[in-house]
Amino acid sequence: MSNWPTVDLQPLDRLRVLARVLPGVWMEERVIDAPFDEVWGFVSDLERAPEFDTDLHSVKIVSRDDNNMKIRVRADVFGLAMPPTPVAVELREGWCWMRSPLYVVGMAAAPEGDRTRFGHLEGVPLHGPPTVQALLQPIAWISRLRHRRHIPHDIDGIERSLGLRS
Amino acid sequence: MNALLTEIAPYVGRICGAVALDAGEDAAQEALVAIFRNLPSLRDAVALRAWARRIAVREALRAAGGRRFVPVDPTTLEAAVADRDLSGDVDVRSVLASLDPLHRAVLVLRHLDGLDEQEMASVLDVAPGTVKSRLHRARVAFRARWSA
Numbered sequence: 555m556s557n558w559p560t561v562d563l564q565p566l567d568r569l570r571v572l573a574r575v576l577p578g579v580w581m582e583e584r585v586i587d588a589p590f591d592e593v594w595g596f597v598s599d600l601e602r603a604p605e606f607d608t609d610l611h612s613v614k615i616v617s618r619d620d621n622n623m624k625i626r627v628r629a630d631v632f633g634l635a636m637p638p639t640p641v642a643v644e645l646r647e648g649w650c651w652m653r654s655p656l657y658v659v660g661m662a663a664a665p666e667g668d669r670t671r672f673g674h675l676e677g678v679p680l681h682g683p684p685t686v687q688a689l690l691q692p693i694a695w696i697s698r699l700r701h702r703r704h705i706p707h708d709i710d711g712i713e714r715s716l717g718l719r720s
Numbered sequence: 721m722n723a724l725l726t727e728i729a730p731y732v733g734r735i736c737g738a739v740a741l742d743a744g745e746d747a748a749q750e751a752l753v754a755i756f757r758n759l760p761s762l763r764d765a766v767a768l769r770a771w772a773r774r775i776a777v778r779e780a781l782r783a784a785g786g787r788r789f790v791p792v793d794p795t796t797l798e799a800a801v802a803d804r805d806l807s808g809d810v811d812v813r814s815v816l817a818s819l820d821p822l823h824r825a826v827l828v829l830r831h832l833d834g835l836d837e838q839e840m841a842s843v844l845d846v847a848p849g850t851v852k853s854r855l856h857r858a859r860v861a862f863r864a865r866w867s868a
Binding site for chain 2: 557558559560561562563567568570571572574575576644651653658660679681
């Protein structure tokens with residue numbers, strides 16, 4: 555009786571779970587009119603992220619070890635240029651999770667026919683005891699509001715970079 | 721949070737997949753959300769696993785609720801058993817699908833998770849005697865359908 559049915563959580567499902575449990579993040583999904591290999595080939599080339607995310611100035615890979623990387627990111631936050639920030643990355647086929655002490659970015663994708671279902675999550679990963687979360691509630695709200703506007707722009711940028719919109 | 725999800729998701733997936741079957745994906749997602757929303761209140765890894773188990777079983781039974789005791793056409797089952805690969809997923813799934821979700825839950829807790837009757841009773845919020853009789857009926861039903 556070793557082969558019991560089991561559920562293997564897929565990258566998009568995984569991202570949906572994280573979006574529901576991290577109070578300061580927002581997630582958007584869209585079906586992109588391009589094959590999975592083309593979409594994932596582009597978004598997983600992290601040094602090209604400034605091509606679609608206008609808040610980013612540069613992304614440099616510092617080290618790489620199998621599915622894990624360290625990158626250094628220069629970006630604007632709320633319009634202010636931040637110093638270079640080290641970010642830990644977990645990157646697999648269809649799954650990318652980037653984490654710095656104050657910020658997370660997640661991307662997940664899966665083929666949907668000839669097209670690609672793409673999920674993008676960003677925000678401030680507020681978690682901790684309920685009392686701390688209650689105190690941080692305003693930050694979580696601002697973060698969600700900001701990313702609710704920002705993430706669709708990122709996905710527009712991906713489609714533009716892939717030649718799917720002008 | 722992501723690392724903890726990597727650790728706990730396969731365990732939740734095993735329980736939800738075997739108890740909720742086709743509704744397993746929904747059950748696993750709901751269970752993981754419930755587990756992680758209350759994460760700060762958990763003190764250690766052993767407590768986390770026990771609590772994850774309890775929530776996964778609850779969500780799996782809830783998800784399976786709409787499709788309790790899926791009847792299996794005996795002729796279909798006999799054909800499947802005749803052609804079966806004894807270690808194949810399909811056969812185990814077919815047999816499990818013919819059982820009541822409550823019976824699937826006790827089989828999972830006993831045979832996949834190795835719990836004793838006392839521990840199973842705690843997870844399912846029932847008396848140990850209830851677990852014992854439920855497990856007995858589940859085993860009888862499983863064997864009967866498996867060897868049909």
